[in-house]
Amino acid sequence: MADVSFHDLSLLDDAARARLLKRSEADLTSFVERARPIVEAVRSEGDAALVRFGRELDKADVTAATLKVSEAEFDAAFEAVAPEVVEAIRFGIENIRVFHEEQKPEAMWLKEIRPGGFAGDRFTPIRSVALYVPRGKGAFPSVTMMTAVPAVVAGVPELSIVTPPTPDGSVDAATLVAARLAGVGTVYKCGGAQAVAAVAYGTETVKPALKIVGPGSPWVVAAKRLLAGVIDPGLPAGPSEAIIFADGSVHGGLAALDLLVEAEHGPDSSAYLVTHERRVAEEALAALPDHWARMTEQRVDFSRAVLCGPHGGVVLTPSLEESYRFVNDYAPEHLEILSTDPFAHLGRITEAAEILMGPHTPVTIGNFGLGPNAVLPTSRWARTYGPLSVTDFVKRSSIGYVTAGGYETFARHARTLATYEGFSSHYNAVSEMRAPYLPK
Ligand SMILES: NC(=O)c1ccc[n+]([C@@H]2O[C@H](COP(=O)([O-])OP(=O)(O)OC[C@H]3O[C@@H](n4cnc5c(N)ncnc54)[C@H](O)[C@@H]3O)[C@@H](O)[C@H]2O)c1
Ligand SMILES: N[C@H](CO)Cc1c[nH]c[nH+]1
Numbered sequence: 216m217a218d219v220s221f222h223d224l225s226l227l228d229d230a231a232r233a234r235l236l237k238r239s240e241a242d243l244t245s246f247v248e249r250a251r252p253i254v255e256a257v258r259s260e261g262d263a264a265l266v267r268f269g270r271e272l273d274k275a276d277v278t279a280a281t282l283k284v285s286e287a288e289f290d291a292a293f294e295a296v297a298p299e300v301v302e303a304i305r306f307g308i309e310n311i312r313v314f315h316e317e318q319k320p321e322a323m324w325l326k327e328i329r330p331g332g333f334a335g336d337r338f339t340p341i342r343s344v345a346l347y348v349p350r351g352k353g354a355f356p357s358v359t360m361m362t363a364v365p366a367v368v369a370g371v372p373e374l375s376i377v378t379p380p381t382p383d384g385s386v387d388a389a390t391l392v393a394a395r396l397a398g399v400g401t402v403y404k405c406g407g408a409q410a411v412a413a414v415a416y417g418t419e420t421v422k423p424a425l426k427i428v429g430p431g432s433p434w435v436v437a438a439k440r441l442l443a444g445v446i447d448p449g450l451p452a453g454p455s456e457a458i459i460f461a462d463g464s465v466h467g468g469l470a471a472l473d474l475l476v477e478a479e480h481g482p483d484s485s486a487y488l489v490t491h492e493r494r495v496a497e498e499a500l501a502a503l504p505d506h507w508a509r510m511t512e513q514r515v516d517f518s519r520a521v522l523c524g525p526h527g528g529v530v531l532t533p534s535l536e537e538s539y540r541f542v543n544d545y546a547p548e549h550l551e552i553l554s555t556d557p558f559a560h561l562g563r564i565t566e567a568a569e570i571l572m573g574p575h576t577p578v579t580i581g582n583f584g585l586g587p588n589a590v591l592p593t594s595r596w597a598r599t600y601g602p603l604s605v606t607d608f609v610k611r612s613s614i615g616y617v618t619a620g621g622y623e624t625f626a627r628h629a630r631t632l633a634t635y636e637g638f639s640s641h642y643n644a645v646s647e648m649r650a651p652y653l654p655k
């Protein structure tokens with residue numbers, strides 16, 4: 216059995232350190248090439264292609280008539296899901312709603328920039344958005360909560376969910392419960408590249424959308440890349456990843472417990488424990504076998520593949536400074552600061568999409584509904600993107616308003632720059648030609 220990867224940063228040259236920063240999806244070329252014919256088939260054949268790929272790729276018994284989830288299926292889902300699961304979904308949705316309502320921008324603001332000259336922003340919902348909910352290596356009602364709640368808070372009028380069907384032709388029941396409780400009533404049974412193509416082009420059954428958000432496998436990420444000229448692909452959210460940052464105030468066994476959280480998503484995930492304390496690193500390595508003994512076989516296989524492979528393991532740094540530097544260079548999707556004084560470290564970390572503070576805030580709690588969004592940028596995109604938010608579901612128009620009294624000051628400077636840039640109509644519109652036409 217392979218050993219957990221142990222990286223002593225003080226022994227690595229720059230090239231070896233740079234390799235640690237890479238993710239499995241760094242090269243999507245082969246997925247993009249294989250997703251291309253799927254996308255093309257959906258564009259040209261519509262529902263027929265969705266049914267074919269549903270059967271081939273998801274081994275699912277779907278027909279054109281059953282591609283859209285019926286009201287009866289929603290009702291049956293509430294019967295099928297255990298009451299405590301419904302309660303956990305309600306609890307999460309409520310927290311996520313409170314967080315995102317706080318985040319919602321004012322519908323409009325206007326400021327007097329100079330006397331008689333007003334400028335501001337107005338926010339209006341995007342007309343139609345599709346939410347991708349994965350269903351490959353597990354079911355994700357939590358992703359339904361995380362994508363649907365901010366969309367509903369933003370007021371998007373046309374919302375739909377796309378998610379892969381299961382072999383019996385149904386959709387994960389808890390996903391349907393979460394959808395209805397969050398306020399989304401349209402769910403289509405298609406996943407992967409074909410789902411992205413379906414909402415980009417539309418089919419006989421699937422209504423096209425202006426934007427798609429939500430995480431997914433490399434098939435989903437590849438299709439979003441191919442269709443970026445047709446549909447807004449939202450923030451890049453691929454295979455899950457995390458850094459557990461630990462100082463010397465915690466036990467390494469705790470770090471190992473939390474390191475396994477995102478490592479168990481799939482063999483394409485990434486997860487590191489980063490610490491400058493050799494004791495913490497050694498305790499973590501020693502604790503992993505016990506933790507694995509309490510996991511399901513599939514999740515052991517996934518997390519072993521990550522932690523024993525090139526995209527995971529334990530990183531021992533020569534100093535606290537080097538730990539900060541590694542985290543900021545890596546720009547993780549999830550970062551957990553394991554310390555009895557996490558706020559002492561927070562100011563040093565600038566590149567992370569989600570930062571969870573202290574020994575009582577494991578990534579699990581963030582994933583399942585503390586409030587902040589757990590759909591997050593992966594593959595170092597945390598350097599420029601933040602978590603999914605209400606602002607992903609609205610667009611901004613800027614508003615300008617100049618009064619009769621304020622006009623001449625702005626016009627004078629505009630004439631000067633219009634002349635410099637060589638625009639005669641721009642000039643004329645603010646010249647003496649304007650006055651005769653103005654309302655008296
Ligand atoms: N970044 C985030 O915020 C975030 C949140 C949750 C999950 N995730 C990640 O999302 C991903 C979900 O992936 P998943 O696989 O569980 O579900 P998925 O729904 O994204 O992918 C499954 C679909 O991929 C397609 N597919 C599978 N094999 C294929 C093949 N050989 N050819 C063509 N298409 C194929 C099928 O259509 C299938 O329905 C995981 O990597 C997880 O870590 C990320
Ligand atoms: N960790 C995922 C985001 O990378 C979210 C999630 C949902 N369920 C379990 N985990």
Ligand SMILES: [Zn+2]
Pocket residue numbers: 455476477480582
């Ligand atoms: Zn997770």
